[in-house]
Amino acid sequence: MTRHFAVVGSGSIGIGWAIVFARAGNTVKVYDLEQSRLDIFTQGVNERLQVLQEEGLLNEGADIVCSRISTSLDLAESLEGAEYIQECAPEQLEIKKALFATLEALASNSAIIASSSSALKISSFTSDLSTRTRCLVVHPGNPPYLLPVVEVVPASFTSGDTVARAQEILRELNMSPILVMREIEGFVFNRLQGAMLREAYALVEEGVVDPIDLDIVVTQGLGRRWSVVGPFGTSTLNVEGGITAHVARMGESYYRMGADRGQSERWSDELVEKIAASMEGLFLNDKWTENVNRRDRALMKLNRLITDNGELNFYQK
Ligand SMILES: NC(=O)c1ccc[n+]([C@@H]2O[C@H](COP(=O)([O-])OP(=O)(O)OC[C@H]3O[C@@H](n4cnc5c(N)ncnc54)[C@H](O)[C@@H]3O)[C@@H](O)[C@H]2O)c1
CATH class of the missing domain: 1.10.1040.10 (N-(1-d-carboxylethyl)-l-norvaline Dehydrogenase; domain 2)
Structure with missing residues (x-):
């Protein structure tokens, strides 16, 4: 089943997630604030896919995987049709707070909105949002396309359906989701x-x-x-x-x-x-x-x- 993913923030973890999503056959739209960041992203994705191919870790050509990934400077356009959004902006509370408030307005009605946060709890920046039942942390190891484990960290207000859907999608991506049952700074990995x-x-x-x-x-x-x-x-x-x-x-x-x-x-x-x-x-x-x-x-x-x-x-x- 092909799904459409959005990645918000195109730094090192944005690159990692885009590869994970596209490698499993899905389409991905990646957003960042500046074209220069997106250019670095595109080059980073190309280089890593090339190496993954050389090491025999892709089931198909690097160019095919790459063709599923596109970039945009328009957040609304990036989120269009995405059933799963992975936020990968810097680890700063104020940035995540503002960004999730914007995502609330632009994301589709049923989209899962996941944060890559390494330590910040999802409840610290989404508790006032109407979309909060669909928000959770999905924290990868670095680089996500080589470390399968991923921490799924819901807040007390995240719906059970969101948690179950997120885990199902992550398994489809050949990741190994583990559930962090209670919010705690740094989760388990860190x-x-x-x-x-x-x-x-x-x-x-x-x-x-x-x-x-x-x-x-x-x-x-x-x-x-x-x-x-x-x-x-x-x-x-x-x-x-x-x-x-x-x-x-x-x-x-x-x-x-x-x-x-x-x-x-x-x-x-x-x-x-x-x-x-x-x-x-x-x-x-x-x-x-x-x-x-x-x-x-x-x-x-x-x-x-x-x-x-x-x-x-x-x-x-
Ligand atoms: N680097 C790691 O080892 C690692 C591992 C797991 C999780 N994380 C988490 O992933 C997230 C991203 O980390 P990173 O290392 O990729 O950071 P990074 O600094 O490499 O990239 C962040 C990107 O976000 C962009 N950005 C800034 N403000 C934005 C906004 N308002 N909207 C959209 N994009 C914006 C920046 O231009 C930049 O391209 C952080 O929360 C981090 O803690 C990092």
Whole structure:
């Protein structure tokens, strides 16, 4: 099914979304304030599509995908017929507030109006609008055409229908939407990223590690494993007996590290049980060895890919 999308703001994330929409066979109209911005956009889209084609990541020619994307300096024209609008203007509350008020007047009656906001809540700039039930944050990783995960963050006033339609459309685009159930600054992606960044800065400031070596801990250790199993999956598979056994073994140590940084909450038994039950659905405890072997196989494939492609290693050691 071909849909028509609008992208408002043609910077780096506008480029990313336009590629995601068009790559899946849809038409896209992109708006920005100045022609010079749209010229940079067009060049950016062309260059990235070319590289995606070279890497074998397009099902059809880059020129065909590109032909589905057009630009305009007229916002009303850009929104015409769009059933899904992705706002990609700068991360400034006043800009988003003014822009969403304009979108309220110009968008079609049923259009979903999504913001790419990285941290600002949708309720902070749409709560007074009559279109607010159709507004939500749809936050991508950067670049969206390479990172499938996307955070869907409704406000309490966003309708269930809007959330369901947005998720359906995102799945059609081969994205992996995850639902953020409560509005919180930074959502999940940037909260996790922020937690790690805060610790990384502190470790460098305290003279514990050099910045490059810290990056290597992530790229050749944590991050490589996380591309196969996330932090909860890692804990489940690192200790036989799963999450509960992991917490019994490591919980006190993680508690002391947190207390060291002024975070002295303990993980309650109920919380640990809840997470363990979720993980049990994915990695059955009585198949622990099988699951560990499966993780290892996946890492072997990844390691082979990285060894075979020297360019994947930014950090020579
Ligand atoms: N860059 C990232 O890593 C990243 C990742 C995820 C989400 N985001 C979010 O996506 C949004 C866009 O970020 P970006 O990095 O593409 O910014 P950017 O600065 O690269 O691009 C913003 C574009 O918006 C245009 N613009 C300014 N005011 C406008 C208006 N009133 N109407 C329409 N267009 C307007 C600018 O001319 C510019 O082309 C932000 O909310 C940002 O937080 C960014």
